[in-house]
Amino acid sequence: MSETWNPTVGVIGAGTMGAGIAQVAAHAGLDVVLIDQAEDFVARGVRTITANLDRQVTKQSLTGAERDAILERISRGTTYERLAGCDVVVEAVNERIETKAGVFRAVAEVVGDDAVIASNTSSISITALAALVPQPERVAGMHFFNPVPVLKLVEVVRGLQTSDDTFGRIRTLAERMGKTPVDVADAPGFVANRVLMPMINEAIFCASEGVATYDAIDQVMKLGMAHPMGPLALADLIGLDVCLDIMQTLHRDLGEDKYRPAPLLRRLVAAGRLGRKSGEGFYRYDG
Numbered sequence: 001m002s003e004t005w006n007p008t009v010g011v012i013g014a015g016t017m018g019a020g021i022a023q024v025a026a027h028a029g030l031d032v033v034l035i036d037q038a039e040d041f042v043a044r045g046v047r048t049i050t051a052n053l054d055r056q057v058t059k060q061s062l063t064g065a066e067r068d069a070i071l072e073r074i075s076r077g078t079t080y081e082r083l084a085g086c087d088v089v090v091e092a093v094n095e096r097i098e099t100k101a102g103v104f105r106a107v108a109e110v111v112g113d114d115a116v117i118a119s120n121t122s123s124i125s126i127t128a129l130a131a132l133v134p135q136p137e138r139v140a141g142m143h144f145f146n147p148v149p150v151l152k153l154v155e156v157v158r159g160l161q162t163s164d165d166t167f168g169r170i171r172t173l174a175e176r177m178g179k180t181p182v183d184v185a186d187a188p189g190f191v192a193n194r195v196l197m198p199m200i201n202e203a204i205f206c207a208s209e210g211v212a213t214y215d216a217i218d219q220v221m222k223l224g225m226a227h228p229m230g231p232l233a234l235a236d237l238i239g240l241d242v243c244l245d246i247m248q249t250l251h252r253d254l255g256e257d258k259y260r261p262a263p264l265l266r267r268l269v270a271a272g273r274l275g276r277k278s279g280e281g282f283y284r285y286d287g
């Protein structure tokens with residue numbers, strides 16, 4: 001693998017994270033194959049990418065021709081067969097082990113033996129996902145942060161079976177995409193969500209116990225801790241369903257009640273108030 005490694009990158013799931021990963025990889029000059037379950041979902045992801053790039057054109061940090069070239073590097077589809085020629089596949093489907101298990105098995109059947117299979121999971125065991133495919137040494141975690149085009153961090157997660165070669169390739173790809181890889185071991189929530197999600201969950205308990213209003217809780221953490229966003233606004237950005245899935249994984253896999261998801265979080269998700277992506281979570285988002 002040379003410094004000029006230019007892998008073709010497959011991205012599965014064109015939602016919040018998958019669209020961002022596809023955008024950044026294509027912006028870095030890599031060919032990308034973006035797939036989702038249905039054409040509508042792929043089209044929605046491409047609309048998000050186009051809107052992001054259009055903003056950069058307006059700000060003159062990108063030319064119209066560069067935007068068009070980035071979009072052209074992203075081929076789209078709805079079947080796993082489209083991933084056949086990919087050197088690396090990053091899955092960014094919903095945070096459910098059953099969903100990811102199905103994706104891992106399907107990907108392993110279509111990609112070449114030397115392709116690396118990575119998961120953008122926030123909390124699910126890379127070791128458990130690797131165990132689902134032949135040659136588990138080619139599986140690693142590649143955990144990007146939201147919004148992907150803005151945030152520099154990628155947690156690179158080494159499962160029990162991950163080979164040095166696979167780990168090195170994922171680190172190299174992260175750097176090739178302009179990101180800073182940080183090595184972490186395979187443990188529930190890795191580092192970022194092990195620390196962040198209990199804080200968000202506690203903020204939700206505070207809100208439901210009437211300790212302060214949503215806005216006041218966010219103000220406390222912004223003004224007192226110099227956080228760029230309050231925890232409830234951040235939860236809306238991440239997606240309340242994603243927050244709930246991560247808390248459930250921490251609770252189950254670490255086995256301690258301090259990770260119990262706040263009932264208010266469950267209620268909001270049950271009501272379909274998922275945050276920014278559904279137009280309402282703790283706050284309302286118009287347009």
Ligand SMILES: NC(=O)c1ccc[n+]([C@@H]2O[C@H](COP(=O)([O-])OP(=O)(O)OC[C@H]3O[C@@H](n4cnc5c(N)ncnc54)[C@H](O)[C@@H]3O)[C@@H](O)[C@H]2O)c1
Pocket residue numbers: 012013014015016017018035036037041091092093094095096099102103120121122123143144145146237238239242
């Ligand atoms: N949202 C965040 O802030 C964030 C941050 C870091 C990591 N993550 C992780 O990234 C992953 C995706 O999260 P998201 O927020 O982008 O979710 P999302 O709900 O925005 O998008 C998920 C996408 O996956 C698609 N999908 C589901 N099953 C599929 C399948 N079998 N084949 C192809 N596509 C399928 C869905 O149609 C949807 O478009 C999760 O594992 C999550 O934990 C999320």
